Amino acid sequence: MIYLDNAATTSLSTKALETLVSVSQEVYGNPSSIHTFGRKANQILRQARQDIAHSLRVKSEQIIFTSGGSEADNLAIKGYALAHQNKGKHLITTAIEHHAVLHTMEYLEERFGFEVTYLQPVNQQITAQQVKEALRPDTILVSIMYANNETGQLLPIQEIGELLQSHQAAFHVDAVQAVGKVPLFPEELGIDFLAASAHKFHGPKGVGFLYSKHAKLDSLINGGKQENQHRAGTENLPAIAAMARALTDQIKQYQRNLDYIRQLREQFLTEIAKIDHYINQSEHTLPHILNIGFPGYLNEQLLMRLDLAGIAVSSGSACTAGVIQNSHVLEALYGTDSQRLKESIRISFSEENTAEEIHTLSQTIKEIIGGAPTWHSNHK
Structure with missing residues (x-):
């Protein structure tokens, strides 16, 4: 896992x-x-x-x-x-x-x-x-x-x-x-x-x-x-x-951890650079958290398929009885009708993660995204 x-x-x-x-x-x-x-x-x-x-x-x-x-x-x-x-x-x-x-x-x-x-x-x-x-x-x-x-x-x-x-x-x-x-x-x-x-x-x-x-x-x-x-x-x-x-x-060891986590984050973004995606963040962020969306792909479907592949990430928003609720944070940032609410996932890193794990994540997402979109998105 x-x-x-x-x-x-x-x-x-x-x-x-x-x-x-x-x-x-x-x-x-x-x-x-x-x-x-x-x-x-x-x-x-x-x-x-x-x-x-x-x-x-x-x-x-x-x-x-x-x-x-x-x-x-x-x-x-x-x-x-x-x-x-x-x-x-x-x-x-x-x-x-x-x-x-x-x-x-x-x-x-x-x-x-x-x-x-x-x-x-x-x-x-x-x-x-x-x-x-x-x-x-x-x-x-x-x-x-x-x-x-x-x-x-x-x-x-x-x-x-x-x-x-x-x-x-x-x-x-x-x-x-x-x-x-x-x-x-x-x-x-x-x-x-x-x-x-x-x-x-x-x-x-x-x-x-x-x-x-x-x-x-x-x-x-x-x-x-x-x-x-x-x-x-x-x-x-x-x-x-x-x-x-x-x-x-x-x-x-905070500085060493911080530098290492930045490397993991940049590695992931580099490896998925050719996949259509957007990042729900401003310039000033904690590198440990990456909130990212893939147009046309429902986050609940992506989370499930990643989990089946042995990779644990989250939507970052509330989950009740197995149903993902819209993020109040993304609603405040982008509006209640934004399709980002249905597409975004949160990947959060630790100094205990490895470059090999990040590579597996990016390759798995490439394989999933390579299939047909799960819904139509005009992403805003």
């Missing part, structure tokens, strides 16, 4: 797995207990927090461990909005965010009367100028993703961060697709909240973290004083330790 759906999840690295197993077996005490077993567990927890904070160049007490990126997004958005609604009830985000952000915004609108401005792409771009024009005196939070999970598009985070320095609004960034792949330093970018998920950078599933510059947040989970009283419940110590190990390893 050839796995090229790394934007959905990555494989667990060998060192992260070793850490996960050893901590599970050897350090089983509760980090909140005061006996020897608890103190040992607490030491592992503190070290993991320090390692992650060091990778981001922030203070260790600003790292809150969560069950993943979705919880981190929810804690930042709900926690901050509800705790600061006395300052205003206007929020800003984009139409291309992950559903962990969009659904959270909708929840605040429907249940608590917040008003949300959803920025729409202009010429397939989200700009800092759009944020500036949307800001109001009662805006208390701006939530913009670092890199889009379907197209890899990089958003102007530094420009927005600089813009918000002169405004009361806090800045939340869903960086799930970027952490561990590129250097990310929240303080330098003017970010107040940054969400990450371990399984996107070869850590285990079910664990993530939130960088939080602000101490005042309403908690989503109550019942204990863990995580500086931001998240009750005994910490998932083995997964947290494995996450810290995975992130540390990725940061050490």
Whole structure:
């Protein structure tokens, strides 16, 4: 099997797995207990927090461990909005965010009367100028993703961060697709909240973290004083330790990984150059994600045939009961009637992929595309 759906999840690295197993077996005490077993567990927890904070160049007490990126997004958005609604009830985000952000915004609108401005792409771009024009005196939070999970598009985070320095609004960034792949330093970018998920950078599933510059947040989970009283419940110590190990390893070799993944991407595009195709991306993208369409070929048919050939890619959009739903991201970029919605697939690379695998992918697509088109396309 050839796995090229790394934007959905990555494989667990060998060192992260070793850490996960050893901590599970050897350090089983509760980090909140005061006996020897608890103190040992607490030491592992503190070290993991320090390692992650060091990778981001922030203070260790600003790292809150969560069950993943979705919880981190929810804690930042709900926690901050509800705790600061006395300052205003206007929020800003984009139409291309992950559903962990969009659904959270909708929840605040429907249940608590917040008003949300959803920025729409202009010429397939989200700009800092759009944020500036949307800001109001009662805006208390701006939530913009670092890199889009379907197209890899990089958003102007530094420009927005600089813009918000002169405004009361806090800045939340869903960086799930970027952490561990590129250097990310929240303080330098003017970010107040940054969400990450371990399984996107070869850590285990079910664990993530939130960088939080602000101490005042309403908690989503109550019942204990863990995580500086931001998240009750005994910490998932083995997964947290494995996450810290995975992130540390990725940061050490990020440039080598980045260069290698660019090579794989260029190899694939070179090998399919003679096949009619289009790319659903702007110039500024994360090289790990390639959203591509082949005019006349339904993505669900292409995905199925690739899967039968032992190659895993995705549509990048939601799949329910085996039926691919249209991508809300591509709808925002190209319109609801664009045939790109039915033709596009997402190929997402990892440093664990090989040139041989990419060659097999390109050759297989050539063989599939060599047949009759699955539908008529006027591609727009």
